[in-house]
Amino acid sequence: xxxxxxxxxxxxxxxxxxxxxxxxxxxxxxxxxxxxxxxxxxxxxxxxxxxxxxxxxxxxxxxxxxxxxxxxxxxxxxxxxxxxxxxxxxxxxxxxxxxxxxxxxxxxxxxxxxxxxxxxxxxxxxxxxxxxxxxxxxxxxxxxxxxxxxxxxxxxxxxxxxxxxxxxxxxxxxxxxxxxxxxxx
Amino acid sequence: xxxxxxxxxxxxxxxxxxxxxxxxxxxxxxxxxxxxxxxxxxxxxxxxxxxxxxxxxxxxxxxxxxxxxxxxxxxxxxxxxxxxxxxxxxxxxxxxxxxxxxxxxxxxxxxxxxxxxxxxxxxxxxxxxxxxxxxxxxxxxxxxxxxxxxxxxxxxxxxxxxxxxxxxxxxxxxxxxxxxxxxxx
Numbered sequence: 001x002x003x004x005x006x007x008x009x010x011x012x013x014x015x016x017x018x019x020x021x022x023x024x025x026x027x028x029x030x031x032x033x034x035x036x037x038x039x040x041x042x043x044x045x046x047x048x049x050x051x052x053x054x055x056x057x058x059x060x061x062x063x064x065x066x067x068x069x070x071x072x073x074x075x076x077x078x079x080x081x082x083x084x085x086x087x088x089x090x091x092x093x094x095x096x097x098x099x100x101x102x103x104x105x106x107x108x109x110x111x112x113x114x115x116x117x118x119x120x121x122x123x124x125x126x127x128x129x130x131x132x133x134x135x136x137x138x139x140x141x142x143x144x145x146x147x148x149x150x151x152x153x154x155x156x157x158x159x160x161x162x163x164x165x166x167x168x169x170x171x172x173x174x175x176x177x178x179x180x181x182x183x184x185x
Numbered sequence: 186x187x188x189x190x191x192x193x194x195x196x197x198x199x200x201x202x203x204x205x206x207x208x209x210x211x212x213x214x215x216x217x218x219x220x221x222x223x224x225x226x227x228x229x230x231x232x233x234x235x236x237x238x239x240x241x242x243x244x245x246x247x248x249x250x251x252x253x254x255x256x257x258x259x260x261x262x263x264x265x266x267x268x269x270x271x272x273x274x275x276x277x278x279x280x281x282x283x284x285x286x287x288x289x290x291x292x293x294x295x296x297x298x299x300x301x302x303x304x305x306x307x308x309x310x311x312x313x314x315x316x317x318x319x320x321x322x323x324x325x326x327x328x329x330x331x332x333x334x335x336x337x338x339x340x341x342x343x344x345x346x347x348x349x350x351x352x353x354x355x356x357x358x359x360x361x362x363x364x365x366x367x368x369x370x
Contacts, residue, residue: 112351114299
């Protein structure tokens with residue numbers, strides 16, 4: 001049966017878990033005489049993550065313990081938007097807070113959702129350059145290191161499967177394909 | 186403060202929402218004298234998604250209505266592992282059920298998590314080829330179309346930002362970089 005017909009009707013919607021960061025929603029839809037149960041997670045705000053390149057041609061990575069995966073990992077300067085905040089403003093704010101650099105140039109790079117069938121929580125990816133040193137402002141309980149790494153090393157780390165963070169992997173590959181990263185030859 | 190010290194101790198753990206597909210966990214950790222609150226979502230099983238290429242050099246995409254994002258979108262043949270199932274076996278099973286093709290060749294392509302700080306639910310990416318026609322076996326209430334699209338068109342769609350699904354974006358870029366996709370020149 002064709003699915004590109006978006007003629008789905010919402011029959012009922014129930015919020016079965018409600019928290020400031022995540023809601024769990026159970027919707028019943030009707031589609032061509034069928035009743036469909038849809039169970040999904042929704043975040044009230046979207047996320048942002050930024051590939052930032054220094055004047056020396058290195059990428060600024062964050063390195064921190066991530067409890068859900070139980071490991072110290074590399075990821076991108078990233079965070080949640082504040083309610084109503086523009087994604088680009090939020091990306092610039094999070095980048096400066098975590099790295100201590102204000103990106104004078106910042107542009108949209110991509111947008112993705114790991115589970116569009118069960119999750120409403122997208123990540124907006126950005127590319128930043130022309131980084132001006134300011135001051136790091138970490139949240140209470142936020143412990144992270146900033147690691148500056150040559151572009152080619154980051155790319156190889158991604159291709160060798162050593163990075164779990166989806167934003168770091170996708171952000172670096174998108175930036176590379178868009179000609180924003182030029183690894184030293 | 187350095188974060189690469191993974192000397193975090195679990196003080197307490199509480200399951201505040203428990204469902205067969207998702208658990209919400211609130212853990213308290215101790216790190217260098219600080220008490221940290223960690224709130225995250227955990228799925229009991231991982232996901233799989235597969236970039237499959239036909240003998241004609243086209244990628245098999247799924248097209249379906251995804252209620253959390255409220256749109257009909259392109260994504261990859263994908264699904265959840267069954268408890269204890271090997272990711273490669275699960276990817277082959279989901280690929281055959283959704284597309285009606287059994288992949289005689291299938292190999293690991295990548296692994297990612299959109300939110301390693303707030304989510305324990307990774308997606309295992311695979312690359313499949315040598316596709317043998319069998320029979321589609323959709324779940325009750327699963328409506329999708331299979332669309333076969335030239336590699337170069339998929340790549341351009343990803344780079345133009347027309348794809349929301351993270352697995353389709355990352356899978357295609359990883360396969361391209363690993364030399365598994367050779368767009369017609």
